[in-house]
Amino acid sequence: MSKRVIRQFEERDMAALGAMYEQVSAQEDVLFWWVGDADNWENVFCAFEGEQMVAKGQLQLFNVVPPGRAAESKHKIFVNLKTWPGREKDLELRDSVYALLLERAQVLKRTLPPEYGTLLCTGNYAPEESYHAYFAEHLGYLPDSCLYTLQRDLREPVHAVELEEGLELTNAPMDSPEQRAAYLDLEAEIWPETPLGMERLLEYQEHPLWTWMVVRDAGRVAGSLMVWQEEELGIIEDVFVCKPWRRRGIAKALLNHALMYLQEKGLEQVQLVALTTNDSALSLYRSAGFQTGRQEIRYYKELD
Template structure:
């Protein structure tokens, strides 16, 4: 192997990173994280050979659980490791980046509440065989699969009605109290992967981000987020659709989904995307009824850190 330099990402790497991105995503069958703002670059590592970026590794804290949470709940840190297609079976190259990712993950773990364990994971398209097998060789085991689903926004969006006593509020996270309420309900719905303050704050930085909330009196019963993928191809993104258990099967989820689709269409999007677990039959039924179709499958693997 020729001499390869592995180091943290720097500003002068941006153009060369674009070359790697286009090579890796040419067939739209790879999960590739963009590097984000400069404050995130200590979590990004590049492998350089002959002045060319031939691989990139990235690590991020995806979700955390607050102190005092049940001990079975976990913090989640995820990796994203990509190499040039011609090097996808070059496991010694993977090793160089993986070592950096693992060391950085341990550093990030030290910043998390120590009352709960930390899980490290990866998510790849099911077709990324060499990448998936590499992580399996490192002790990662299958966790779950998710479909990416897409809907054509040129097609008619069914109008839905919210029945009494529920009422709809748009963009209603306008105080710290409201944010804390939302995070508490999100934790209730997704105990294994709550969104947390940081992820919510990161999503809110998107200029087109909005949230739709349904309440019964003052009780938050359901919500959905939507924004435009400004770093990608301009698709509309839908995320974190939930309805609390005792309020389900009353048309609330369908109403929220309709609101989000209408918002994205009015903001110029021609399609909308979301992810859903392949085992979630009720959610799949809802999304199919709203015109969504599966376009790819992501497989996730994890292990304890």
């Protein structure tokens, strides 16, 4: 067997990465991250045996909690670790890559506001049993959440939903630091334990067709969502309605407005994600024509 080398990803590894991706993605329901731009490669570690990439691990800062949020808020760093098909039970291979990921996660943690804890998280599709076992049983990760991916065919008709008098739905700008900060303050009230954070919001805004859709009542934000394009797919994210305005048709109006926007831009498919336990959200999305697809199972552990 060729001597194994584990190191950070480099430009010269693209061909080996492509070969590994083809093999891994040929299996059904496998969550494989692409390496992204070069400035992210310091978070990507690959194991090679000869010229063959036999494992790849990768980190991503997912939630960075800014100062002033709830004390129980947590930063989140996600890890994705995959091996060449047939090597999933090679614990020595997995552990050797994971060890470098853990070291790198500690480096990333030191760049985050220190008043909050940091979670190291992972997510894999439901059929990836060997990966669930590796993280939960071998590494001691704890169950976090389960998410459905829901998808809708935009070639099917969509109808506008009328809001009650006094509520106004618009595509709103979020261009200034003050506008972004105001949005993040509101979003943190909805999800205090996992606020979005400025870095991730800016990543969202870089996508083609990114738009913030908001319903206001006398100038106050009653509900909103964000929408954008990834490859040929529309994405809907951060759907929420503030508590005083719930059960007034706002979420349905926002959702259908987003669907019509993506239709007008020529897209044929749209997707979003929802917790498998969020019955009210799932009911809303299904009523708007979304179909339940893959299930992702997530785990976490404290990064000490």
